[in-house]
Structures are given as C-alpha cells and as structure tokens.
Amino acid sequence: MIKNTKVNAAILIIGNEILSGRTKDTNTSTLATWLNSIGVKVEEVRIVPDVEKMIIDTLNVLRKNYDYVFTSGGIGPTHDDITAESVSKTFGLKYEIHKEAFKILEAYYKPGEFNEGRQKMVMMPENAELILNPTSGAPGFSIENVFCLPGVPSILKSMLGGLKNKIVGGEPILSQTISLRTVESEIANSLTKVQDNNKDVEIGSYPFFHAGKLGVSIVLRSENQSKIDECNLQILKFVSEKKIEIVDR
C-alpha cells in the first residue's frame, strides 16, 4: 500500500547563541518529536545567525522546498530580534503593528507596563495569523507555510497545542527501538540485509554507552506498523541466531 500523504517540514533556528556554542538547541528535538506525532517529517534543519540576509535567503529556499517551515528565535523585544521584520521582507509584506496582537498584550500587561520595548513584539508582517502564547503573552505568527515561534524552549513548547489545527499532517510516523548488548560491526551485515528487504522502513543504528556498557539501539521508523513488525521479526531472528542479548534502554 503506497501512501500519498507524506508531509514534510524544515526547521530554521535563528540565533547567534546557538552558533557560538553558548546554548544547546533543544527546540529541534521538541518540534521534530511533535511533528512526527502529527505525521509531518522534518527533513532539514538550518541554524543561522541574527543576520537579515541569511534569514531571508534561507527562508526563501526552505519555504519552496518543504510543505511547512518552522522558525525558532528572534521574536523578542531587543535589537537582535529581527525575525518578524525579516519574514516581512521575505514575503514582500509591510512590517506593521498587528492590531489583534496589540490588544492581547495590552490586556496581558498591567497598565503602564506595555512599554515601547514590548510594543516591538506586536510588529509583524501584515495580515499575519497569530499563534497564541499561553506562557508569556507575546504571540508567534504564521504567513503562508512559515510558522514563527520563540526561541525560549518552555515557551515554544507551550505554543504547540495552539498550532495543531493549523498543520495538516499525513500518517503519524511510528517508531520502534530494539536495544542490543553488542557493537555495530557485529550486526552491520545482517542489518544491511534487513534494510535491503524492507525498503519502506527507515532503519537506524545508534551505538550507546550506558551504565558503563556498550550497546546498539536499532530504530525502525515507518508510517506502517505492520511493516515495522515484519522488520522487527527479521531483526529478532538474526539477534537470536547470533545469541545477542536484548536490553532495556
């Protein structure tokens, strides 16, 4: 059965702090895990600095190549937050006060606290659709297939629920992990044969070192559980023949 419902996405992480090594990106993992669960496969990630031309050029490639693009970072109130203006330029749209966002933040802050710095956060591409922020008020936004989210991991995470109705995914991507007390070279040939026999299942092999012991996790990914099951059986067969121990991980 061939599915014609593959939906893909790219993630664009915007921020010097990731490129400098100061901050480890966790938003890719959060977004990718959530997108998988609604049937969207992340096929590329790019991390670029807070540089307008880089953001625009990269967005123009990604939005044409993928069904959805998710950006993270650069929508706060400071000088280095240039995502909203860059997205406006990408689409040739005015960068202006978003009236609905203005109302949300005006109501969110105490009287007098909705200052100039915070008002920058309601500047968006014209006619942007808002992505509500249940944590700290300031909304994200989307234009066509580009969805702009903040860089702070806990805030980004809290906004995914509000995105769900805006993203149309395909079949959820299922995965199954088999962890073995072995090393990759012991199973490489057998695993290649299983992959050759199961072209529709993506088989990954990942060495790990846990509690002082080496092991390998084999990860099977597909939209089709019965194909994963078949693949799993073929792996368990050679694992049993080679007398390899299966472990928890």
Next chain:
Amino acid sequence: MIKNTKVNAAILIIGNEILSGRTKDTNTSTLATWLNSIGVKVEEVRIVPDVEKMIIDTLNVLRKNYDYVFTSGGIGPTHDDITAESVSKTFGLKYEIHKEAFKILEAYYKPGEFNEGRQKMVMMPENAELILNPTSGAPGFSIENVFCLPGVPSILKSMLGGLKNKIVGGEPILSQTISLRTVESEIANSLTKVQDNNKDVEIGSYPFFHAGKLGVSIVLRSENQSKIDECNLQILKFVSEKKIEIVDR
C-alpha cells in the same frame, strides 16, 4: 583597528536520529565552542538526513561558502553510515581502502576481530588525510577544507586535539556575559543604543528563568577585549541608572 583575519566555518550534522527528534544534537555546541577558542566563527549549521544527494548538495554549497566545513555522523560500520562515500562523490574521488587507516584498525583490534563490518570504516575518499581517534580507533578524515568526524559526542570531543594543527584560525573570539535581574523589554532601548555605538561588538540578549526567577543575560562577543570592555562600561552605566541588579549566572 580592522582585523583581516576572520576565519569562518559551517557545521553539517548528518543523521536521521537528530531530524526525528530522538537525539538532541550536542556536537554543534562542542565544535562551535572549540572553534571559537581557536579563532574560527561558526556561521551556519545544517542538519540533513542519511541521504546521499542531500549530503553532496549541501557539502557543495558549504565548502564553497566557508573556510572550513565540519561534518559529524555517518562514518560508522552500518548501512546508514554513508558520509565517507558521499564525500568521495562530492569531490569526484575514488572511495577506497585507506591503507594507513587499515593498519591502524588492524593493530587496534584483537586478531580476528577486524571483521568485514569494521573494515567498512577504512573506506574513504582517496588520499584523505586521517584525523586520529584516541577513543575507539576508527579515524575521521579530511579532504581539502572538509573535516569528517563521528556522531558519538564523546568520541568527537576526543578527536579535537588532533585537529588543532590542521585548522588555521584568526583571532580567538572573546565573550563576556552580564546577567541582570530584569526583563528584556526594560533594557531593549538602552541596549539598542549601545549596539549602535559599538558596531564591532556582537551584543546578544537572552532571557533566562533560573531558580524560579526571571533574568536576562547580555553576551558581548568580539575579537577585541578593549572593545568588549568599552561596551561593558556603557551597559553598566545604564544598568546602574536603572537600578537593575547584577546577578551571577
């Protein structure tokens, strides 16, 4: 004083496990931190799946746009490790047994243990230069300005020492962090003025939530300590005027 010694780099992370969200990438942070210390600025990161065409196309862009490219992942013994073959194709080089790498692994393993799976790890682009691996034997390699490292974080880390003599950096990129008990919107305008007055210092503003309290870390980055110091003074001036508390972070 204008430095003509800016050296830049891109990082290419290869692996479905990062794109699926299963594994969080930490190699970007490790590599970027180390590269900064030897005067190489990471200007772009891309994460691509274990797909030959994606790897080749991406490498061809990155190796032309940046002084150095570092790849991570895909050089192990299993079917999903396709980096060495993809790099060979990128450069139009034969993919063949690397004699020196063969000798290293033959000596590394006990007699009889250097099996077919492991022998795949000595297949490299012809005339590749080896990057020694003090942790698990199997070397990485470089061709021209492309340096290929493994995906396992502890192994990658252990190989950086051996890379040092092969990378010619510029001035080390210095950084200083000032952490404040405030919110970004309170300091946004003042910070913009400081950035406008100090174009050669990259000023980043990063909200944090630590031990139940909000704060903002301001990060100053430049090759020039005196420019950082000057910028720092200007920030401390408005911080004092606004009676904002400086905190440890």
